[in-house]
Amino acid sequence: AQRVTQPEKLLSVFKGAPVELKCNYSYSGSPELFWYVQYSRQRLQLLLRHISRESIKGFTADLNKGETSFHLKKPFAQEEDSAMYYCALSDYNQGGKLIFGQGTELSVKP
Amino acid sequence: NAGVMQNPRHLVRRRGQEARLRCSPMKGHSHVYWYRQLPEEGLKFMVYLQKENIIDESGMPKERFSAEFPKEGPSILRIQQVVRGDSAAYFCASSPPAGGSRTQYFGPGTRLLVL
Numbered sequence: 001a002q003r004v005t006q007p008e009k010l011l012s013v014f015k016g017a018p019v020e021l022k023c024n025y026s027y028s029g030s031p032e033l034f035w036y037v038q039y040s041r042q043r044l045q046l047l048l049r050h051i052s053r054e055s056i057k058g059f060t061a062d063l064n065k066g067e068t069s070f071h072l073k074k075p076f077a078q079e080e081d082s083a084m085y086y087c088a089l090s091d092y093n094q095g096g097k098l099i100f101g102q103g104t105e106l107s108v109k110p
Numbered sequence: 111n112a113g114v115m116q117n118p119r120h121l122v123r124r125r126g127q128e129a130r131l132r133c134s135p136m137k138g139h140s141h142v143y144w145y146r147q148l149p150e151e152g153l154k155f156m157v158y159l160q161k162e163n164i165i166d167e168s169g170m171p172k173e174r175f176s177a178e179f180p181k182e183g184p185s186i187l188r189i190q191q192v193v194r195g196d197s198a199a200y201f202c203a204s205s206p207p208a209g210g211s212r213t214q215y216f217g218p219g220t221r222l223l224v225l
Contacts, residue, residue: 044216095166102152
């Protein structure tokens with residue numbers, strides 16, 4: 001079955017500390033993986049997609065097909081990174097619908 | 111480009127009433143997706159539409175829920191005879207036609223409360 005798992009509901013770190021938000025997926029096809037972020041009172045925004053292999057706001061994520069993971073990392077967290085982060089997968093062969101994890105709330109303390 | 115628009119942002123209904131949620135995709139986007147987020151849960155896919163066509167409704171409840179995306183006007187998600195369990199945030203997303211980036215852009219959501 002298609003599934004995305006984010007094991008941490010809440011992750012709390014201090015400013016300047018490294019951050020890793022975990023995401024594991026279960027899918028038999030060729031998914032595309034995404035990270036979306038939702039800042040307080042704002043809409044979901046695309047943060048990263050694995051095919052772009054880019055770094056946005058200092059965040060990176062590498063697709064590990066062997067471990068079926070797509071963890072989101074940032075070496076030095078900032079207070080403005082505090083938000084809800086959702087990992088999602090899509091298979092364009094099935095219309096591109098997104099399957100989301102339950103989300104991880106990142107809290108960066110001063 | 112104003113982005114994906116949804117209205118109303120908040121909707122209160124009593125049990126048994128109808129709820130109509132509207133979504134205007136970004137300009138040039140012809141694909142619309144609806145997702146539901148129940149309290150304390152992640153977003154769950156409901157339905158995928160293109161203009162005048164339902165492409166995938168595998169996430170829609172079998173009864174009381176329907177969706178449309180007419181040739182003109184916004185996409186509508188309609189919930190008939192609402193029950194308390196329908197209370198949730200409903201998000202719409204749009205993406206460009208096939209051949210371009212398939213990234214989905216989200217609206218701000220409609221928060222439905224059923225009393």
